[in-house]
Amino acid sequence: MNKKILAFSVISLISLFCLLFLYFYSLENAKYYWDVDDGSGNIYAPDEYLADNPEKFKGKDMYCVGYVELKDGKIFIPYSSIFPTKEKIKTDIVNPEKFHLENGKCYGFKARITDIKTEDDVKVVEIYVIEKFQPLIDMPWTIFEILFNVPAVLIMIYLLLKLKLNFRKILIEAKS
Amino acid sequence: MPAILIHLAFGYILYWLFSFKFRKLKDNYFLFLFLLGSLIPDIKYFVAWLTYLIFGSENFVVFSSLAVTHQIFGSFLVSLLLAATLFRNKFKISLVILTVGFLGHFFLDISQYPFASIGHMQLFYPFSAQIFYINFGFINGIQVFKVFQYLVLIVAIILFISSFIRDKTRNNHNQC
Numbered sequence: 115m116n117k118k119i120l121a122f123s124v125i126s127l128i129s130l131f132c133l134l135f136l137y138f139y140s141l142e143n144a145k146y147y148w149d150v151d152d153g154s155g156n157i158y159a160p161d162e163y164l165a166d167n168p169e170k171f172k173g174k175d176m177y178c179v180g181y182v183e184l185k186d187g188k189i190f191i192p193y194s195s196i197f198p199t200k201e202k203i204k205t206d207i208v209n210p211e212k213f214h215l216e217n218g219k220c221y222g223f224k225a226r227i228t229d230i231k232t233e234d235d236v237k238v239v240e241i242y243v244i245e246k247f248q249p250l251i252d253m254p255w256t257i258f259e260i261l262f263n264v265p266a267v268l269i270m271i272y273l274l275l276k277l278k279l280n281f282r283k284i285l286i287e288a289k290s
Numbered sequence: 291m292p293a294i295l296i297h298l299a300f301g302y303i304l305y306w307l308f309s310f311k312f313r314k315l316k317d318n319y320f321l322f323l324f325l326l327g328s329l330i331p332d333i334k335y336f337v338a339w340l341t342y343l344i345f346g347s348e349n350f351v352v353f354s355s356l357a358v359t360h361q362i363f364g365s366f367l368v369s370l371l372l373a374a375t376l377f378r379n380k381f382k383i384s385l386v387i388l389t390v391g392f393l394g395h396f397f398l399d400i401s402q403y404p405f406a407s408i409g410h411m412q413l414f415y416p417f418s419a420q421i422f423y424i425n426f427g428f429i430n431g432i433q434v435f436k437v438f439q440y441l442v443l444i445v446a447i448i449l450f451i452s453s454f455i456r457d458k459t460r461n462n463h464n465q466c
Contacts, residue, residue: 122381125374129367136358136367140416150408150419158408158421177404222405222433247428250436262293269298270329273322 156224165203165237168230175226178205178241181255184217203237213246218254222247294329296439299446300394301328306449308390315387323377323384327391330368331360331399357409358416365392398442400424401435 150158157174164171207215208228215221225241232238253261305324309316334357358364369388377384399410403423411421426434 118378122374122378126371129370129374133358133364133367133371136364136416140358143416150412150421152404152421152423156404158411160408179405224404246431247433248431250432250440258293262295266294266298270322270325273318273325276318277322 164227165230165239171227172229173226175224175244176241177222177224179220179222179247180205181218181220182207182215203239205239205241208240208242210243213243215246219252220249220255222249294332296443297328297332297395297398298325299443300398301325301391302446302450303442304328304390304394306453308387315383319380320383320387323387324391326372327369327388328395330365330372330388330392331395333368334359357412360409361415362396362413363417365395397424398439401426401438403435405433405435 152158155175157171157176159171207223207225223241223243224245224247225243227239228242229240230237231240301324302321305315305321308324309320337359359368366389369385369392373381373385373388396413399406400413400422401424403411403425406423408421409415411423412419413422414420426438428434
């Protein structure tokens with residue numbers, strides 16, 4: 115039994131060590147993540163990288179999705195993500211008149227990056243929309259988040275409680 | 291990424307398919323493992339939130355490195371870690387189920403093309419920048435994947451209700 119616990123402890127430590135290695139390796143090699151072509155000429159890059167390296171991306175095609183917001187006669191796609199700092203980057207559609215867009219609705223776009231500017235500490239990625247895609251179900255982001263994430267968390271908690279996994283026992287076994 | 295509930299629904303379908311073929315797997319313990327496996331790649335969001343709350347990090351290099359848990363190597367290592375610690379009583383089967391679960395997650399993520407984020411398609415990051423995707427295409431300006439993901443949810447709900455009714459009927463028969 116003790117041998118078994120020792121073996122599992124070694125496996126756990128090795129996997130933890132490998133995860134840490136992967137983490138630090140990717141810190142050094144994060145460039146892989148930043149600028150990738152999908153083979154059809156469309157670029158993939160995190161918004162921050164795109165905003166910090168405008169000269170690399172002007173004239174390139176990209177796909178983006180977001181809720182459009184009518185502001186000062188312009189249409190913005192506010193970027194929503196887990197980091198609040200990302201909210202400082204916005205996408206501005208330069209040809210909204212070509213498409214029928216409604217305020218507050220979510221659309222997908224195939225677009226060309228025309229310019230990247232800085233306006234009052236907000237980086238604005240200007241895009242020329244080539245194609246617009248419709249959402250299947252139209253609902254506000256908050257409602258979508260509640261409907262599709264909260265039940266999932268509840269299901270996992272319910273199953274966890276039902277299984278009564280004995281974490282205390284596991285910890286005590288590990289100590290001894 | 292598709293919403294957490296969609297990933298869970300796909301995990302449930304995988305559980306149903308596997309438990310249909312291997313009757314021994316028809317248990318809440320294995321159901322939990324399938325669902326947990328289908329959420330493993332998204333652990334990065336929880337880690338990222340924690341990192342942000344603790345360190346207030348605004349460095350996207352750090353965040354992009356967290357994506358290591360959202361790649362095949364990283365997810366496998368997380369599965370290995372979980373199987374060797376929390377689920378070590380059934381180590382081998384737990385590792386296999388968690389692996390099937392996270393592969394299902396990747397299938398859904400890469401099917402989101404062209405609206406998947408780059409980190410969801412670079413399956414071998416940080417060792418390769420290659421992106422992998424399945425393009426379902428568009429019908430009348432609507433992404434087919436959107437239809438597919440709701441279909442996954444509906445199928446999972448139907449399977450859940452049918453197995454719930456079957457279990458109830460079986461219990462009633464046994465009581466009679």
